Amino acid sequence: MVRSRNYTQSSCLQMFAFSRQAAATQGISRAAEVFQMTLQLLKDEARRRQKRSVPVAELLSMEEVELIANLSGCPPAFQPASCPKGGDSEKYRTISGVCNNRNNPLWGAASTVLARWLPAEYEDGESQPKGWNTGHQYSGFQLPAVREVSNSIMQSSGQITLEDEAYSQLLVDWGQYIDHDISFTPQSTSKAAFLEGLDCLHMCENSDPCFPIQIPPHDKLFGSKSCLPFFRSSPACLSGPAHTLQAQMLQRQQINLITSFLDASTVYGHSVDLENALRNLSSSEGLLAVNSKYTDHGGHPYLPFVSLTPSACIQQPSTGPRERVECFLAGDSRVNEILPLAALHTLWVREHNRIATRLKQLNAHWSSETTYQETRKIIGALHQIITMRDYIxxxxxxxxxDQTIGPYEGYDETINPSVSNVFATAAFRFGHATISAQMRRLNESFQEHPHFSSLSLHQTFFSPWRIIREGGLDPILRGLLGRPAARLNQQHLMTEELTEKLVVLNIPEALDLAALNLQRGRDHGLPGYNDWRVFCGYDRVESKADLRAVVRDRALVEKLMDLYGHPNNIDVWLAGLVEDLLPGARTGPLFACLIGKQMKMLREGDRFWWEKPGVFSSRQRQELQRHSLSRVFCDSSGVTEVPLDPFTLGTYPEDFLLCSSVPSLDLNAWKEEPEKDVSDLDSAERHV
Structure with a gap:
């Protein structure tokens, strides 16, 4: 094709003009949507004129694509030009993660693209999700509807969730908490189809950003509906080094809104504005803000409420406007999704304030900012230690x-720590299959609480009032320590609490988490099972017999083959779940590979990793290693007895210790001698 420059440039100007002002004021996600829709409109117009599909690379030059991105409101692809050196830039990470890597400042930073370990697999090669076009085939078969997969595979009647014989419920909830520290892909900011203008909640056709989940005939729960609403993830603006921009131009990418680093962004946020909203800026001790209205029975504070009220969180029945309990405010916006998550968030804010207060006592000469940053550094290190030493x-x-991660060998500036699309969208969602149908609340003897009974999972969604009015954190934390995690079961992969009663605040009906996960993987164009097996160095699975070698359950293999036709087609999230577990593990080989690879990159590619020489002194590292999540429970809640390893399931009382017997962090390792004032030194010398 001979490219028409005049046609291309004039059309670009016309197509983005209508929304340029809105894009500039609604942030990167909205700008990226304008950018992607402009490209799509240009492609559609070119196809109409030429009677064939025209790839973006054939239609536009790189310079023209960058122009469209810029005019859509996207920030420049190349920034910052340089990173500061010396001073605090050597001691403290930026809140956004920018300049962690000095040569590649955007690696791991907030609001940059999720890394692609394999190219995306879209039906038009560029942006249409897998399953977008009726009749499109993969390896000779159409992909099954995701709700049909959920109905057929995720549950089998009469089967129950197994209890984990080795690990506590905390293993599951820490996984969710730490996932929220390293990845968050925002959904489209628009809730209506861009071209038709119809509300995505009320349409069953595919039209960006609407990608509804189709309901199969005779569906036992949603049979009266044709579809469930689903919003595509926001596309990404162009960002990063020049050699990656061509790939971003050719295929739709998704954003990681938060930093990829294990840096306790759940506590501190990922932007300067959010960080400031979370701090008590009038405090000389560098404290975080806490709730001004409520504390628990022991005087421990709760998280502050969001400032925009009334908030969307569910309220206690039969309470009026004056008794409202608003959504909690935390470093991550998903804090209110489920009560154990809110409890862990609260625990770490308390821990920050406890440590900051003590550091200020030890170092009265420290400014509020220094005290805050030193405490943030400690809290971030503890998140890293607990995750990599005790959880992973x-x-x-x-x-x-040992094979995929191994011992720490130092910082490697050539490693990109950015969270990958397959990790965030599939592999680290393995934990969804181990979520219990109940949230246990226990008393001081680790028995069912007499006043605050255990709750069905759906009763814990977006209900911060239950923490304020039903006993605080302690009964929930004891439930995490004292009850077993759910064990992955090939005959019952997910509780009905998640496949039939999931609550999402912007959608006024129950949803199916399994279907959402599968649809999200297709939305992101994740390649199928075999492509990821090859990526990890495993043999391809080509037949039913091959599949039986990695999935022990014969009936499950039959269902998978009936639904997908070929192992190539199995959605990677589901494939990773159904593989037989590795010895002593809670994942199969594929997810062990993908999770291990990501965790190693997060560790080796972090200039501020706690083990890196110079980040902490040797004595400080020694103290950090003594600390544990059990000790955090002791120091920042009313729990008085804990197991030494809180992720290991124990029997009360024989496997529990009094908090006085649990090693604690000696903050004297952070005590500094204040620098003496020069005038004082001169005066002292004159008197010698």
């Missing part, structure tokens, strides 16, 4: 951990 080895198993 239990998930991968010792053998896979």
């Amino acid at each position: 080895p239990k998930i991968l198993g010792k053998e896979a951990f």
Whole structure:
């Protein structure tokens, strides 16, 4: 094709003009949607004129694509030009993660693209999700509807969720909490189809950003509906080094709104504005803000409420406007999704304030800012230690951990720590299959609480009032320590609480988490099962017999083959779940590979990783290693007895210790001698 420059440039100007002002004021996500829709409109017009599909690369030059991105409101692809050196830039990470890597400042930073370990697989090669076009085939078969997969695979009648014989419920909830520290892909900011203008909640056709979940005939729960609403993830603006921009131009990418680093952004946020909203800026101790209205029975504070009220959180029945309990405000906006998540968020805010207060006592000469940053550094290190030392080895198993991660060998500036699309959208969602149908609340003897009974899972969604009015954190935290996690079961992969009663605040009906996960993977164009097996160095699975070698349950293999036709087609999230677990692990080989690879990159590619020489002194590292999540429970809640390893399931009272017997962090390792004033030194010398 001979490209018409005049046609291209004039059309670009016309097509983005109508929305340029809105894009500039509604942030990167909205700008990216304008950018992507402009490209799509240009492609549609070119196809109409030429009677064939025209790839973006054939239609536009790189310079023209960058122009469209810029005029859509996207920030420049190349920024910042340089990173500061010396001073605090050597000691403290930026809140956005920018300049962690000095040579590649956007690696791991907030609001940059999720990394692609394999190219996206879209039906038009560029942006249409897998399953977008009726009749499109993969390996000779159409992909099954995701709700049909959920109905057929996720549950089998008469089967129940197994209890984990080794690990506590905390293993599951820490996984969710730490996932929210490293990845968050925002949904489209628009809730209506861009071209038709119809509300995505009330249409069953595919039209960006609407990608509704189709309901199969005779669906036992949603049979009266044709579809469930689903919003595509926001596309990404162009960002990063020049050599990656061509790939971003050719295929739709998704954003990680938060930093990829294990940096406790759940506590501190990922932007300067959010960080400031979370701080008590009038405090000389560098404290975080807490709730001004409520504390628990022991005087421990709760998280502050969001400032925009009334908020969307569910309210206690039969309470009026004056008794409202608003949504909690935290470093991550998903804090209110489920009560254990809110409890862990609250615990770490308390821990920050406890440590900051003590550091200020030890170092009266420190400014509020120094005290805050030093405390933030400690809290971030504890998140890293608890995750990599205590959590990840239990998930991968010792053998896979040693093979994929191994001992720390130092910072490597050539490693890109950005969270990958397949990790965020599939592999680290393995934990959804181990979520219990109940949230246990226990008393001081780790028995069912006499006043605050255990709750069905759906009763814990977006209900911060239950923390304020039903006993605070302590009964919930004891439930995490004292009850077993759910064990993945090939005959019953997910509780009905999640496949039939999931609550999402912007959608006024129950949803199916399994269907959402599968649809999200297709929305992101994740390649199928075999492509990821090859990526991890495993043989392809080409037949039913091959599949039986990695999935022990014969009936499950039959269902998978009936639905998908070929192992190539199995959605990677589902494929990773159904593989037989590795010895001593809570994942199969594929997810062990993908999770292990990501965790190693997060560790080796972080200039501020706690083990890196110079980040902490040797004595400080020694103290950090002594600390544990059990000790955090002791120091920042009313729980007085804990197991030494809180992720290991114990029997009360024989496997529990009084908090006085649990090693604690000696903050004297952070005590500094204040620098003496020069005038004082001169005066002292004159008197000698």
